[in-house]
Amino acid sequence: MISDDLHDDAPDDLMCSARGCRTSAAWGLRWNNPTLHAPDRRKVWLACSEHRAHLEQYLGARGFHRDTVAVGDLEPTDG
Structure with missing residues (x-):
């Protein structure tokens, strides 16, 4: 089971x-479309x-x- 403890740490505007x-x-799903974006x-x-899980499956x-x-582990340069 995924803990909801992270949910309480998320800023209200996210x-x-x-x-x-x-x-x-609570989570950041990092992705890229290789036909549009540089590999990094x-x-x-x-x-x-x-x-x-639904969004991970979609991507x-x-x-x-x-x-x-x-x-909380996202970098300022992410997304």
Whole structure:
């Protein structure tokens, strides 16, 4: 089970990227589209614990998902 402890540490302005979700993000899903982006470029979708797996599967099915980190571990240069 994924802990919701990270959810409480997320800044209020970082919302989940899932359509219609207004929950604070706990996770940063780093991805890139290799046909559009340089190999080292990372875009970021934010996810709450509830939508993390769905968004990872969506990106993964397209070959875009690179990794997932806690919101607090995102670098200022991410996305």
